[in-house]
Amino acid sequence: GQNIDQPTEMTATEGAIVQINCTYQTSGFNGLFWYQQHAGEAPTFLSYNVLDGLEEKGRFSSFLSRSKGYSYLLLKELQMKDSASYLCAVRDGDYKLSFGAGTTVTVRA
Amino acid sequence: DTGVSQNPRHKITKRGQNVTFRCDPISEHNRLYWYRQTLGQGPEFLTYFQNEAQLEKSRLLSDRFSAERPKGSFSTLEIQRTEQGDSAMYLCASSLSHPGRSYNSPLHFGNGTRLTVT
Numbered sequence: 001g002q003n004i005d006q007p008t009e010m011t012a013t014e015g016a017i018v019q020i021n022c023t024y025q026t027s028g029f030n031g032l033f034w035y036q037q038h039a040g041e042a043p044t045f046l047s048y049n050v051l052d053g054l055e056e057k058g059r060f061s062s063f064l065s066r067s068k069g070y071s072y073l074l075l076k077e078l079q080m081k082d083s084a085s086y087l088c089a090v091r092d093g094d095y096k097l098s099f100g101a102g103t104t105v106t107v108r109a
Numbered sequence: 110d111t112g113v114s115q116n117p118r119h120k121i122t123k124r125g126q127n128v129t130f131r132c133d134p135i136s137e138h139n140r141l142y143w144y145r146q147t148l149g150q151g152p153e154f155l156t157y158f159q160n161e162a163q164l165e166k167s168r169l170l171s172d173r174f175s176a177e178r179p180k181g182s183f184s185t186l187e188i189q190r191t192e193q194g195d196s197a198m199y200l201c202a203s204s205l206s207h208p209g210r211s212y213n214s215p216l217h218f219g220n221g222t223r224l225t226v227t
Contacts, residue, residue, distance in 0.1 A: 035218075042200065087151050100185050
């Protein structure tokens, strides 16, 4: 089976940085994805890592260490609109993703 | 780009009734997925189609659940004899696979159908 762990909740101040960690134990590995999901809305794709290292996309960066089964999503210059659930997902085969339970980030003024 | 479209957005039904949901994927996407999500949890995989072929069904998908994708375009998910435990958000997603390059294709999700079984 798949085991994907991430913290349940995090709180940060507007303008600050937050790092959301994700650890995984899966039967295979063909990439790690991060999604953002606002309440009542669809998950939207943020980033993808398949090789070790850091991928940067504007205010969001994602890091992967395959040997440690570890990833993080870094959100910089937090804005109120970043308040959402952030989902870590692993593709262990050719197609489907297995998701963690999500981390709810609350940004305070 | 109209994105992934799901209908209806909300469905309230009584226990024991049958319900059917529809998903229209992004038009050029050949892969289609159904997931289920409950409050405070991530999406759980239910089933997957490559074009019109249903290639995988999760053990979560009991025999009361059936999904189809005729002609490899839209898909339907039917739940027969609904139970209160079926109450959840049902998400559809699609993606595009290229031979030898399927690994980095993200899933694009619709807004889901929220089912409430009373």
